[in-house]
Amino acid sequence: MLLRHFGKVWLNFSGPRFCSKSEACVSRGIALTTAHSGQRNDRRKTQITCSRGMSGKNYNVPPSAxxxxxxxxxxxxxxxxxxxxxxxxxxxxxxVPIDTGTSNRPGARFGPRQIRSESAMLRAYNSGTRAAPYESLVVADIGDVNVNVYDLKDTCKRIREAYHKILATGCIPLTMGGDHTIAYPILQAVAAKHGPVGLIHVDAHADTSDVVLGEKIGHGTPFRRCVEEGLLDCKRVVQIGLRGTGYSPDAYKWNRAQGFRVVQVEECWHKSLVPLMAEVRAQIGSGPVYLSFDIDALDPAYAPGTGTPEIAGLTPIQGLEIIRGCRGLNLVGCDLVEVSPPYDTTGNTALTAANLLFEMMCVLPNIKYY
Known part of the structure; x- marks a missing residue:
């Protein structure tokens, strides 16, 4: 028997769940088997086990609105x-709810919470690409890293240890920041598992400063630290959307010297980024790659809720083109960082972030497309 809609409960498919006999269940394509227990009509229960015949795997499927x-x-x-x-x-x-590494406006510690709240708008299928992530991957929300909001170095240690555990299970992390400092300890864990990885970095800022106010760890320095520690395959690093004023005539000279491809925002104005992403895929190749997306890559007209906004940024459409252009790559992790809810009371920045994270899930390896 195939049933097409959710009832009053979700099924998490990690094992049998129970609901009352009158409740409808589950989304498209899920086979249900039932077994009744108990004799009294008002106490009758239905045991439901769920599987998909094509793969034999069980999946988590969110409830339908x-x-x-x-x-x-x-x-x-x-x-x-x-x-x-x-x-x-x-x-x-x-x-990863921190903003201890922030250099300007705080508030990114509240990003994960607000992104989750706005993500209630998301549905099960990607209507644009026809991706069916919940028919492809077993995915869940595993909560937050227990950060130390008083000590950034200790927080980095906690993040690194948490991601070692996540990656050891074979799980691909989709991270909600938090400020961009978090990319450094995450990539330490990623490189420990996969070796030096490629990087697609979407941002208004290069985040390759060396020392800021005497500190080597902060949201402006993560990728400098990653290069120093050999975490990145520098010939497979692309930075997209960089812009704004700088401290020197060529703010990205160091990046290019490492072998990074730097795509300043002026190269993105008034055009589709589909051709760019074809070039990026060719450069990245089949090796492991990490996607790091700072919400301030988007123009603040679209995403004002961030700590270091820069004018003349990417559009949400271009953001989608970049992420969808990662389809077919060996993505081993993704993050969406720098959402600062206090600077956008509408919630639109977090809503945009939630959709971008959904799009990231839709381009992970082994996703089914209709």
């Missing part, structure tokens, strides 16, 4: 089930 109000329930990314660990997951959303 056709049957479950978006405003109900505990906020998780995309209203997915919460899991305490990444065990058994192909991909996981994880929050």
């Amino acid at each position: 056709e049957f479950v109000a978006r405003v109900s329930g505990i906020a998780t990314m995309g209203k997915l089930p919460y899991r305490e660990t990444a065990e058994g997951l192909d991909a996981a959303f994880v929050g």
